[in-house]
Amino acid sequence: MKKNPIESPSVIERRDLIKGVAMSPVAAQFAASALINPAAAAKAVTEVSAPYPPARSGLRGQHEGSFEAAHMARDGRFDGKVSARESGEHYDLVIVGSGISGLCAAYFYRKALGDDSKILILDNHDDFGGHAKRNEFYYNGKTYLSYGGTMSVESPFPYSYAATALLEDLGIKPESYERYDLTGTVYNGLSNSVFFDSEHFLQDRIVAGYGEKPWAEFFGEAPLTNAVRADLTRLHTDKKDYLPGMSPTEKAAFLKRISLKSFLIEYAGMLEESLPFFAGMGFRNNKRVDTCPAFEALRLPVFDGMAVAEPPRAQSVHFHFPDGNASIARLLVNQLVPGVFDKHHDQESIVSAKANYGALDQAQNHLRIRLNSMAVRVEHLGDFDDIGEKAVRTVYVQDGETVSVTSANVVLACFNNIIPFIVPDLPQDQREALGKASKVPMQYTNVLIRNRRAWDKLGIQRIQAPNGYHTWATLDFPMKIGEYRSSISPDDPVVVHMVRNPNSPGLPRREQHRLGRIEMLTTPFEEIELKIRDQLQRMLGAGGFDQERDILAITVNRWPHGYAYTPDTLSDPDLPYSMQPHVIGRRIFGRIAIANADAGAAAYTNVSIDQANRAIQEILISRGLT
Numbered sequence: 001m002k003k004n005p006i007e008s009p010s011v012i013e014r015r016d017l018i019k020g021v022a023m024s025p026v027a028a029q030f031a032a033s034a035l036i037n038p039a040a041a042a043k044a045v046t047e048v049s050a051p052y053p054p055a056r057s058g059l060r061g062q063h064e065g066s067f068e069a070a071h072m073a074r075d076g077r078f079d080g081k082v083s084a085r086e087s088g089e090h091y092d093l094v095i096v097g098s099g100i101s102g103l104c105a106a107y108f109y110r111k112a113l114g115d116d117s118k119i120l121i122l123d124n125h126d127d128f129g130g131h132a133k134r135n136e137f138y139y140n141g142k143t144y145l146s147y148g149g150t151m152s153v154e155s156p157f158p159y160s161y162a163a164t165a166l167l168e169d170l171g172i173k174p175e176s177y178e179r180y181d182l183t184g185t186v187y188n189g190l191s192n193s194v195f196f197d198s199e200h201f202l203q204d205r206i207v208a209g210y211g212e213k214p215w216a217e218f219f220g221e222a223p224l225t226n227a228v229r230a231d232l233t234r235l236h237t238d239k240k241d242y243l244p245g246m247s248p249t250e251k252a253a254f255l256k257r258i259s260l261k262s263f264l265i266e267y268a269g270m271l272e273e274s275l276p277f278f279a280g281m282g283f284r285n286n287k288r289v290d291t292c293p294a295f296e297a298l299r300l301p302v303f304d305g306m307a308v309a310e311p312p313r314a315q316s317v318h319f320h321f322p323d324g325n326a327s328i329a330r331l332l333v334n335q336l337v338p339g340v341f342d343k344h345h346d347q348e349s350i351v352s353a354k355a356n357y358g359a360l361d362q363a364q365n366h367l368r369i370r371l372n373s374m375a376v377r378v379e380h381l382g383d384f385d386d387i388g389e390k391a392v393r394t395v396y397v398q399d400g401e402t403v404s405v406t407s408a409n410v411v412l413a414c415f416n417n418i419i420p421f422i423v424p425d426l427p428q429d430q431r432e433a434l435g436k437a438s439k440v441p442m443q444y445t446n447v448l449i450r451n452r453r454a455w456d457k458l459g460i461q462r463i464q465a466p467n468g469y470h471t472w473a474t475l476d477f478p479m480k481i482g483e484y485r486s487s488i489s490p491d492d493p494v495v496v497h498m499v500r501n502p503n504s505p506g507l508p509r510r511e512q513h514r515l516g517r518i519e520m521l522t523t524p525f526e527e528i529e530l531k532i533r534d535q536l537q538r539m540l541g542a543g544g545f546d547q548e549r550d551i552l553a554i555t556v557n558r559w560p561h562g563y564a565y566t567p568d569t570l571s572d573p574d575l576p577y578s579m580q581p582h583v584i585g586r587r588i589f590g591r592i593a594i595a596n597a598d599a600g601a602a603a604y605t606n607v608s609i610d611q612a613n614r615a616i617q618e619i620l621i622s623r624g625l626t
């Protein structure tokens with residue numbers, strides 16, 4: 001097995017998934033406790049080093065080869081003067097990061113200053129789009145798409161004028177989603193379910209009808225002690241006011257300052273033994289029962305009788321592509337870089353369009369995207385007041401070599417934590433503010449399975465696994481868009497999408513994120529694979545699922561730096577807007593502006609777009625170019 005898929009992109013490797021790790025102590029220890037037989041599992045295949053980046057499987061997201069230089073920068077290996085080969089390349093704008101925000105920064109810059117602007121986008125990954133990541137599987141001549149990160153156009157905020165106009169310009173019509181969505185027909189009759197595991201409940205059992213059946217019936221089927229069953233049923237049906245004597249506004253203020261866990265135990269009188277039922281639930285920014293302010297969990301039935309003052313919900317838009325928002329990144333690239341796609345694409349045709357990665361970084365193009373290139377130093381080449389066109393030097397690492405380019409401006413559309421390490425000249429208060437961001441570690445796993453018969457037999461479409469390695473598993477969105485067709489028949493292969501958020505209950509939120517990141521970067525694919533096989537077998541075995549026979553391929557998208565951090569009322573001080581870390585952190589610094597979702601402190605595509613727009617406006621204003 002090649003360790004780094006980038007090393008030999010031309011080799012399509014069909015490898016045994018488990019072979020070669022059976023002797024590793026970690027894997028052996030885990031396998032001993034798992035239901036599966038690693039030797040038997042070795043028949044399944046996965047393509048780890050396919051030439052086309054979206055088709056690579058195994059460990060994706062922050063893949064091997066994409067982060068090591070950043071960690072060297074963090075550890076001081078590029079401190080002081082960084083020597084680099086001078087490429088001689090000069091640009092109007094260098095953008096660090098080819099996620100939605102970086103691509104949008106290029107888009108807005110060109111809108112303002114014309115398509116002739118010379119722009120270079122650097123990204124450390126072997127694919128563009130950042131979190132908006134496309135996963136492709138091929139099986140028996142058919143392509144199966146899924147999303148390795150950003151799932152949908154959606155947000156709790158309404159899209160701004162700039163973000164709406166950008167979607168329109170790309171030809172995306174969120175209101176047309178119904179036309180493509182086959183969920184109602186394909187998964188008709190399949191329900192939400194919960195997997196109760198024997199470690200936390202009386203035995204392994206999947207119970208269908210979560211949120212759909214009467215609660216007494218649902219908990220009646222669950223493997224619970226009588227006390228826990230009565231407790232959970234009461235919490236879901238009582239409609240009781242647990243804070244009598246408080247006004248709706250006082251209740252809201254109180255619930256913002258108490259965790260959901262403390263509220264359930266101390267005010268709703270929940271038994272400690274019932275807590276595992278709530279353990280896997282993810283709330284905004286993937287906060288958990290111990291880190292989520294109770295106020296952010298008002299959707300739970302336990303609050304039904306509480307009459308808490310709530311702000312009106314903002315209306316947003318929703319649109320899902322089979323590869324998630326990777327299609328937005330692809331539509332942007334289609335518009336920005338000639339030759340990557342064969343023609344001008346719209347929201348339908350982009351889904352099946354093949355990208356020519358060789359055309360991303362062509363000298364004859366005004367806009368170039370350079371992948372596998374980690375920026376490790378961005379510095380001004382003179383005093384701010386007396387600076388020429390070659391104002392900023394950017395050093396990046398590609399294939400182990402440090403290379404420099406110059407530009408009139410730079411936009412950092414990467415993420416906040418890394419910025420102080422690559423721009424050491426930033427003022428101290430800004431460095432500290434940027435350092436307060438703490439992205440949420442997240443893992444989106446896609447598993448291609450032979451068919452969905454087990455799901456149909458169990459009558460389920462989605463599984464919450466409160467204490468599972470992955471806490472969520474769902475059959476992928478069935479869609480018919482352009483030439484792309486998801487599977488319709490229960491006998492055909494389908495992608496199962498699974499979500500994991502490593503956390504360490506009881507610790508402060510940022511510390512949980514830090515430990516989660518370490519766990520993600522130190523867990524080998526083989527160990528994750530065993531856990532996936534074990535979990536799917538336990539959850540679906542009653543429906544006839546056989547992991548050895550039914551798993552065809554696995555792609556694990558690990559995002560140690562996942563969702564942008566949103567401050568909350570439990571973990572963070574209540575600061576005026578201008579003093580919030582993300583506002584201080586995103587200040588323009590000479591010729592260097594800052595975009596990306598962290599700069600808006602919210603993990604949403606529209607925020608990435610808006611922050612790109614703001615960063616470009618700041619450049620234009622600071623240089624008198626408006």
Ligand SMILES: Cc1cc2nc3c(=O)[nH]c(=O)nc-3n(C[C@H](O)[C@H](O)[C@H](O)COP(=O)(O)OP(=O)(O)OC[C@H]3O[C@@H](n4cnc5c(N)ncnc54)[C@H](O)[C@@H]3O)c2cc1C
Binds near residue numbers: 125373596598
């Ligand atoms: C698993 C997951 C699911 C999500 N689902 C949704 C969703 O459904 N809807 C939604 O609106 N939002 C979702 N989001 C939020 C998502 O982060 C934003 O919508 C958006 O895609 C972020 O774009 P960005 O460009 O700001 O950051 P990113 O996508 O993180 O892009 C930044 C890029 O810069 C690169 N980079 C960093 N440092 C350097 C460097 N020094 N040199 C070179 N390159 C560098 C990064 O590796 C990355 O490729 C999700 C996020 C995750 C992690």
